Amino acid sequence: AQSVTQLDSQVPVFEEAPVELRCNYSSSVSVYLFWYVQYPNQGLQLLLKYLSGSTLVESINGFEAEFNKSQTSFHLRKPSVHISDTAEYFCAVRKGGSQGNLIFGKGTKLSVKP
Amino acid sequence: EAGVVQSPRYKIIEKKQPVAFWCNPISGHNTLYWYRQNLGQGPELLIRYENEEAVDDSQLPKDRFSAERLKGVDSTLKIQPAELGDSAVYLCASSPSGGNANTIYFGEGSWLTVV
Numbered sequence: 001a002q003s004v005t006q007l008d009s010q011v012p013v014f015e016e017a018p019v020e021l022r023c024n025y026s027s028s029v030s031v032y033l034f035w036y037v038q039y040p041n042q043g044l045q046l047l048l049k050y051l052s053g054s055t056l057v058e059s060i061n062g063f064e065a066e067f068n069k070s071q072t073s074f075h076l077r078k079p080s081v082h083i084s085d086t087a088e089y090f091c092a093v094r095k096g097g098s099q100g101n102l103i104f105g106k107g108t109k110l111s112v113k114p
Numbered sequence: 115e116a117g118v119v120q121s122p123r124y125k126i127i128e129k130k131q132p133v134a135f136w137c138n139p140i141s142g143h144n145t146l147y148w149y150r151q152n153l154g155q156g157p158e159l160l161i162r163y164e165n166e167e168a169v170d171d172s173q174l175p176k177d178r179f180s181a182e183r184l185k186g187v188d189s190t191l192k193i194q195p196a197e198l199g200d201s202a203v204y205l206c207a208s209s210p211s212g213g214n215a216n217t218i219y220f221g222e223g224s225w226l227t228v229v
Contacts, residue, residue, distance in 0.1 A: 042223075101159045
């Protein structure tokens with residue numbers, strides 16, 4: 001069975017500083033990996049996903065994540081954060097193939113301070 | 115294009131009362147999910163539909179929870195009777211059929227408080 005561990009429940013950071021949100025997964029089969037973002041009082045929005053190919057994936061708002069198979073990690077990074085990036089970020093894993101559900105981590109709250 | 119629509123957004127009920135949540139998925143999405151998100155936790159799957167068929171309801175507490183997806187479009191999730199521990203956000207999501215590479219799109223959630 002798949003599982004996801006997000007190592008930090010809260011990450012405070014100053015505006016324009018770099019940030020890394022950590023995510024590790026466990027699975028005995030190939031997986032697809034996702035990062036979702038949840039702004040206050042809203043649903044989840046897909047930020048980026050890794051399916052295959054290049055291990056570095058990027059989102060349209062400056063976030064990127066790198067799939068590392070040997071370390072079973074999919075950490076999310078941004079070189080310079082904005083106040084508007086304040087939200088909760090969820091890493092999720094789904095078994096490759098045609099069946100299986102999306103399994104979420106517990107989330108990391110990113111707080112960007114001026 | 116309209117996203118996943120849920121109602122009501124917020125609901126406060128007394129324990130032992132019934133409650134129902136409604137979901138309209140993105141047009142053309144055959145797969146529909148109900149997730150529950152407890153405070154400070156990630157979402158957890160309750161039930162997944164492929165068209166009208168519930169293909170995974172292993173995490174649905176069937177003694178008090180029920181769901182239906184008539185005609186393979188809209189879906190309703192019901193709790194009867196509600197307990198204090200049911201306070202959570204109930205998220206509906208949908209995706210196209212055809213594999214786990216497809217993105218799952220979430221609604222804004224129905225926030226339930228049981229008092």
